[in-house]
Amino acid sequence: MSSTLIVNARLVNEGREFDADLRIEDGLIAKIGTGLGARSGERVVDAAGRRLLPGMIDDQVHFREPGMEHKADIATESAAAVAGGLTSFMDMPNTSPPTLGPDALEDKYARAQGRAWGNFGFYLGASNDNLEAIRRLDPLSAPGVKVFMGASTGNMLVDDPEVLDNIFRDVPTPIITHCEDTPMIDAELARYRAKYGDDIPAACHPDIRSREACMKSTQLALSLARRHGTRLHVLHISTADELALFEAGPLIRADGTRKQITAETCIHFLRFDRADYASLGHLIKCNPAIKDASDREALIRAVADDVIDVLATDHAPHLLEEKARAYTGAPSGLPLVQYALVAALELVYEGRLTTSQVVQKFAHAPAQLFDVAGRGYLREGYAADLVLIDDTPFTVRREDVLSKCGWSPFEGRTFHSRIAATWVNGVLAWDGEQLVGSPNGQRLMFDR
Numbered sequence: 443m444s445s446t447l448i449v450n451a452r453l454v455n456e457g458r459e460f461d462a463d464l465r466i467e468d469g470l471i472a473k474i475g476t477g478l479g480a481r482s483g484e485r486v487v488d489a490a491g492r493r494l495l496p497g498m499i500d501d502q503v504h505f506r507e508p509g510m511e512h513k514a515d516i517a518t519e520s521a522a523a524v525a526g527g528l529t530s531f532m533d534m535p536n537t538s539p540p541t542l543g544p545d546a547l548e549d550k551y552a553r554a555q556g557r558a559w560g561n562f563g564f565y566l567g568a569s570n571d572n573l574e575a576i577r578r579l580d581p582l583s584a585p586g587v588k589v590f591m592g593a594s595t596g597n598m599l600v601d602d603p604e605v606l607d608n609i610f611r612d613v614p615t616p617i618i619t620h621c622e623d624t625p626m627i628d629a630e631l632a633r634y635r636a637k638y639g640d641d642i643p644a645a646c647h648p649d650i651r652s653r654e655a656c657m658k659s660t661q662l663a664l665s666l667a668r669r670h671g672t673r674l675h676v677l678h679i680s681t682a683d684e685l686a687l688f689e690a691g692p693l694i695r696a697d698g699t700r701k702q703i704t705a706e707t708c709i710h711f712l713r714f715d716r717a718d719y720a721s722l723g724h725l726i727k728c729n730p731a732i733k734d735a736s737d738r739e740a741l742i743r744a745v746a747d748d749v750i751d752v753l754a755t756d757h758a759p760h761l762l763e764e765k766a767r768a769y770t771g772a773p774s775g776l777p778l779v780q781y782a783l784v785a786a787l788e789l790v791y792e793g794r795l796t797t798s799q800v801v802q803k804f805a806h807a808p809a810q811l812f813d814v815a816g817r818g819y820l821r822e823g824y825a826a827d828l829v830l831i832d833d834t835p836f837t838v839r840r841e842d843v844l845s846k847c848g849w850s851p852f853e854g855r856t857f858h859s860r861i862a863a864t865w866v867n868g869v870l871a872w873d874g875e876q877l878v879g880s881p882n883g884q885r886l887m888f889d890r
């Protein structure tokens with residue numbers, strides 16, 4: 443494989459921003475330094491002072507394959523992700539069939555081979571009756587086990603208390619949870635249905651899928667994890683209330699130990715709030731629900747203050763015609779991978795976060811949390827998964843959306859940074875305008 447030299451870059455890595463050159467060789471970061479001279483035959487890219495980051499690792503996507511390829515598939519969504527600077531993804535088990543055992547898991551890895559533009563990992567899902575499959579899971583075969591402690595797309599609710607207790611006791615990998623209390627949500631939904639029928643206003647979504655429902659379920663997950671010493675990662679925190687439940691401070695503590703229990707929020711909770719239902723309606727209907735401006739503010743602060751450990755997307759595409767249905771029939775979830783990093787960098791532009799914090803939450807932290815081997819950092823010997831940021835504003839247009847569903851909740855919004863280039867395993871995959879080459883993603887490996 444030929445080598446590439448990126449010169450005059452502003453590297454952002456492990457809490458530092460510094461000027462350097464970076465050489466890619468055989469898919470890896472071969473050298474980071476200043477004044478690296480180009481070798482004969484070497485491709486040279488002048489970064490002209492622009493920011494160069496490790497590719498983001500999105501630990502929460504729904505790429506819909508197998509079974510819902512009319513909405514999305516691994517090829518289309520990973521292409522959108524790479525265009526957005528996300529070079530690795532971890533995909534959720536609520537597919538059809540759901541990923542409940544080793545065969546379904548390996549089927550997904552086989553599907554991704556040669557078709558995924560980014561590096562890929564697939565979660566095993568939990569159900570009320572696959573405890574044996576969870577116990578027997580090879581920890582090198584999946585980033586973790588996903589437990590829906592609240593029902594959402596795909597009907598994978600685990601609500602048997604004994605099963606939950608056993609899963610938390612016996613799981614051989616980190617557990618990741620969707621925390622919302624389904625009985626509370628069902629009761630609220632019945633109340634709103636009695637008033638409105640199926641045509642409930644979209645703005646009621648955060649009252650139906652309430653903050654109390656989030657709190658109750660998150661508390662249950664934390665108590666189970668504490669009882670059994672489980673490594674627990676609570677996905678998509680959407681309320682200020684839940685933040686008090688989590689330990690503030692770096693994911694890897696000063697003494698080198700790692701937090702046992704970690705929290706994640708998603709880009710839509712930092713960029714939208716209740717006021718946006720008026721213009722976007724079901725387009726921003728998702729589970730958990732986007733809540734109040736005060737929650738959004740608290741969540742941004744919690745990212746900055748290290749209460750939230752990980753930033754992800756929960757990319758969950760649905761078709762516009764599905765979203766156009768009445769409330770009770772409109773599916774939850776929104777496509778996010780293509781514009782998630784630029785949306786996060788908008789918080790840097792606004793002075794709310796630093797680029798280092800975005801890199802920590804969106805690249806280093808998922809690698810630390812899931813023991814991802816050889817990725818997530820700008821380090822010599824690590825995979826050359828890289829993203830170059832150009833500070834030229836652009837406005838999101840529907841015709842530029844690469845996700846199969848063909849729309850974005852950010853349409854019409856202007857971002858102040860764009861993705862100038864993305865390399866996956868040392869190969870240019872996005873040149874700032876279009877995808878180039880062919881899918882080059884690899885199976886994620888775990889050092890555990």
Ligand code: DOR
Pocket residue numbers: 504536594595596620727728729730758759773774775776
């Ligand atoms: O909004 C959501 N959509 N939340 C989930 O938990 C699932 C996801 C989906 O798969 O559509």
